[in-house]
Amino acid sequence: MSARGRHRAVVVGAGLAGTAACLDLAARGWDVTLLESRSRLGGRAYSFSRDGLEVDTGQHVVLRCYEEYLGLLGRMGVTSLVGFQDRMDIPVLRPGARPARLRRTRTGPAPLHLLPTLAGYSVLTPTERAGAVRAMLALRRLDPDDPATDRQSLGGWLRAHGQGARVREALWGLVVVPALNIDVEAASLALAARVFRTGLLERATAGDIGVPEAPLSALHDEAARRSLARAGVRVRTRERVSAVEVTEEGCTVRTADGETAADAVVTAVPHDQAARLLPVQVAPRKEEWATLGSSAIVNVHLRYDRPVTDLPFGATVGSPVQWFFDRTRTGGADDPAGGQYLVVSLSAADDVLDEPAERLVDVHRRAMADLFPRAAGARLVDGFVTREPRATFRQCAGSAARRPPAATASPHVALAGAWTATGWPDTLEGAVRSGLAATRVIGSPTTHRTERSVMVR
Ligand SMILES: Cc1cc2nc3c(=O)[nH]c(=O)nc-3n(C[C@H](O)[C@H](O)[C@H](O)COP(=O)(O)OP(=O)(O)OC[C@H]3O[C@@H](n4cnc5c(N)ncnc54)[C@H](O)[C@@H]3O)c2cc1C
Incomplete structure (x- = not known):
């Protein structure tokens, strides 16, 4: 019980999972304290300043089906800081070829809306497009929550469904590599089915793409702090x-500065940290969490002296540039000199993680010149690289069985974090869902007391 006469909950980790958990626990009547090791909130989804630029450590994309994440932004009053397309429309560029696009029709129910989308995708031959439609409809019949689905790799499943190397790269890879941060061959079939079903096949508008129109820290740090303060956290x-020490009565959370007593604790930290913090009695299978591993994302930031493209973002085929984004306005680079600030986002990037920055900048500067004639004549004013070695866990076949649920062996402790068993990929949406799942396990102070006494007896 706190000095305020209320039951105390401590949330460890101020990423999206921790922030969502705090706001929900406070709304349920808990007296909440949030402990974060860094000086800022937002976890992996943050931004920083560099030479007058606001730089997201990694470009983030939001889909319209991110209901809980958008709900959280709504609670924080910053939904308007994410700009959505009026319909899914992905320009797909290839060096030396005419641009193609993956664009949904304005009308028509799912999954029929995909027929014209794929029919217009000129990167594939008509036969490949017909085969891709058949495979998507087969994918729609898979159950993403079935452990047998998760044991299969997407690559194996696609080959068994007649998807050749070109279609795997130019269609499936275009979506799966950024969505799951892993190559198509190794990706979990269950998570890929979740992405395609929820994002593309069940609701026509679900896959419309949104991009933050403010630096990530404006949303996940500044707005989060204001909201948490309003909620009394x-x-x-x-x-x-x-x-985190746990008894039948409650928990003690230890930091270098001392300890905090709590009736309930939510850990909202990455899996290696959660395994380190929690005793084995509370998390008997914690040794397994380390096998979830990690997968890197690298962003190459290119600042030109003039505009080189009018596209807000796009994907590529046959180029080292996977996806690119125009960050001129969001990054604060829309100065009178009229330059352009583009970011190349490289997912599943473990193989380039240790490449020197100069080399990455040079490779992608040349690759952009192959895609945009105007880039060939432009001067690169600045080029730099941001690297997130542990951007997500490794979302490979068989990973679902190793993701723990929110509930632990103690009624006082719940797990959150995008790596836990949300059924979603390691994303902003998965993080928020995990935070809410953890607070459902903890419950309200009254139900928590009742259930705890039942378990203790
Ligand atoms: C470069 C990059 C690009 C991405 N792109 C996308 C995208 O386009 N779309 C999308 O949906 N998702 C994307 N993601 C994934 C998304 O950012 C994550 O899934 C999400 O932010 C995870 O949130 P979380 O709260 O679970 O964990 P985290 O954000 O990792 O938060 C954990 C927090 O716990 C703190 N912590 C750790 N240990 C301790 C400790 N011992 N004590 C106190 N605090 C501790 C950490 O400092 C951190 O703040 C991307 C991630 C990266 C890195």
Whole structure:
């Protein structure tokens, strides 16, 4: 019980999972404290300033089906900071070829809306497009929650469904590599089925793409702080939790500065940290979490002296540039000099993680010149690289069985984090869902007390 006479909950980790958990626990009547090791909130989805630019550590994309994430932005009053397309429309560029696009029709129910989308996708031959439609309809019949689906790799399944190397790269890879941060061959079939079903096959508007129109920290740090303060959540940054001790009565959360007693704890930290913090009695299978591993994302930032493309973003085929985004306005680079700030986003990037920055900048500067004639004549004013070695867990076949549910062996402790068993990929949406799932496990102070006494007896 806190000095305020209320039951105390501590949330460890101020990423999207932790922020969502805090706001929900506060709404349920808990007295909430948030402990975060860094000086800022937002976890992996943050931005920083560099030479007058606001730089997202990695470009983030939001889909209209991110209902819980958009709900959280709504609660924080910043939904308007994500700009959505009026319909899914992905320009697909190839060096030396006419641009193609994956664009849904304005009308028509799912999944029929995909027929004209694929029919107009000129990167594939008519036979390949027909085969892709058949495979998508077969994918729609898969159950993403079936463990047998997760044991299969997407690559194997696609080959068994007649999808050749070109279609795997130019269609499936275009979506799966950024969505799951892993190559098509190794990706979990269950998570791929989740992405295609929820994002493309069940609701026509679900796959419309949104891009933050403010630096990520404006949403996930500044707006989050305001919301948490309004909800009465105590936020303590630069507080690294070293252990969570659990008894039948409650928990003690240890930091370098001392300890905090709590009736309930939500850990909303990456899997290696959660395994380190929690005792084995609370998380008997924690050894397994390390096998979820990690997968990198690298962004190459290119600042030109003049505009080189009018596209807000796009994907590529046959180029090292996977996806690119125009960040001129969001990054604060829309100066009178009229330059353009583009970001190349490379997912499943473990193989380029250790490449020197100069080389990555040079490779992608040349690749952009192959895609955009105007880039060939433009001067690169600045080029730099951001790297997130542990951007997501490795979302490969068989990973679902190793993702733990929110509930632990203790009624006082719940797990959150986009790596837990949300059924969703490691995304902003998965993170928020995990935070909400954890608070459902903890419940309200009254139900928590009742259930705890039943378990203790
Ligand atoms: C470069 C990049 C690009 C991405 N692109 C997309 C995208 O386009 N769309 C999308 O939906 N998702 C994307 N993601 C994934 C998305 O960012 C994550 O899934 C999400 O942010 C994870 O949130 P989380 O709260 O689960 O974990 P985290 O954000 O990792 O938060 C955990 C927090 O816990 C803190 N912490 C750790 N240990 C301790 C400790 N001992 N004590 C106290 N605090 C601790 C950390 O400092 C951190 O703030 C991307 C990720 C990256 C890195």
